[in-house]
Amino acid sequence: MSESLLLFITAAFLLAGFVKGALGLGLPTVSVGLLAVTMPPAHALALVIVPAILTNIWQTFVGPYLRDIMRRLWPLLLGLAVGIRLNAGSMTGPYARYSTIVLGVLLMIYAVIGLRKFVFSVARRDEKWIGAIIGLITGVISAATGVQVIPSMPYFQAIGMERDELVQALGVFFTVATVALAFNLSSAGLLDESTTWPGVIALACSFTGMAVGQAVRSRMQPDVFRHWFLIAMILLGIYLSGSAIYNLARP
Numbered sequence: 508m509s510e511s512l513l514l515f516i517t518a519a520f521l522l523a524g525f526v527k528g529a530l531g532l533g534l535p536t537v538s539v540g541l542l543a544v545t546m547p548p549a550h551a552l553a554l555v556i557v558p559a560i561l562t563n564i565w566q567t568f569v570g571p572y573l574r575d576i577m578r579r580l581w582p583l584l585l586g587l588a589v590g591i592r593l594n595a596g597s598m599t600g601p602y603a604r605y606s607t608i609v610l611g612v613l614l615m616i617y618a619v620i621g622l623r624k625f626v627f628s629v630a631r632r633d634e635k636w637i638g639a640i641i642g643l644i645t646g647v648i649s650a651a652t653g654v655q656v657i658p659s660m661p662y663f664q665a666i667g668m669e670r671d672e673l674v675q676a677l678g679v680f681f682t683v684a685t686v687a688l689a690f691n692l693s694s695a696g697l698l699d700e701s702t703t704w705p706g707v708i709a710l711a712c713s714f715t716g717m718a719v720g721q722a723v724r725s726r727m728q729p730d731v732f733r734h735w736f737l738i739a740m741i742l743l744g745i746y747l748s749g750s751a752i753y754n755l756a757r758p
């Protein structure tokens with residue numbers, strides 16, 4: 508792996524870790540999105556998976572809400588795991604070349620939803636069956652792209668959790684997703700010794716960025732940061748989809 512690529516990986520994971528520390532999410536979204544500029548999403552996810560699992564486990568146990576979260580969200584989590592398993596192999600199958608286009612489109616959809624601040628509401632009595640469906644759809648999409656924000660993030664906003672409980676719930680959700688994705692990648696032979704050194708760099712940078720993001724979370728204006736972050740996701744999504752379509756159209 509070239510020195511320039513290792514430097515790019517370093518920068519991508521520092522930024523992705525910072526976003527996760529500041530917002531409670533975004534490590535796979537940012538890192539896979541950036542790395543997909545230089546490699547297929549499946550290979551990008553292979554670098555992301557270990558840092559994502561460990562940072563999500565850290566986020567899962569920072570807070571007193573774990574038991575309530577599991578009791579409330581278990582259908583969502585079960586649907587997520589099932590969806591990821593059902594769509595295993597989609598990143599390496601015959602349609603894998605379209606995954607970058609899908610990833611770019613999903614980043615744009617996620618960002619537009621966030622910028623428009625659509626307000627949804629799900630009644631507590633309906634959370635379990637709606638959550639199971641949302642989890643299943645998110646899992647199928649995640650298995651193909653490595654990103655778990657659509658349609659799960661609008662759902663999390665709709666069920667009305669307090670900020671600290673939401674951050675911990677996102678840790679639980681993304682832990683389940685990344686562990687399930689790790690099984691898919693392992694089955695496809697993408698987790699091997701070639702990812703070890705880049706993975707160590709990614710892990711160190713993720714935790715460094717996450718620590719900085721958590722440190723500045725209480726001092727920054729989260730709405731302003733989130734606004735520009737979402738705009739950057741739109742631009743990245745346009746670039747990823749556009750470049751992938753261009754490459755597919757070339758003779």
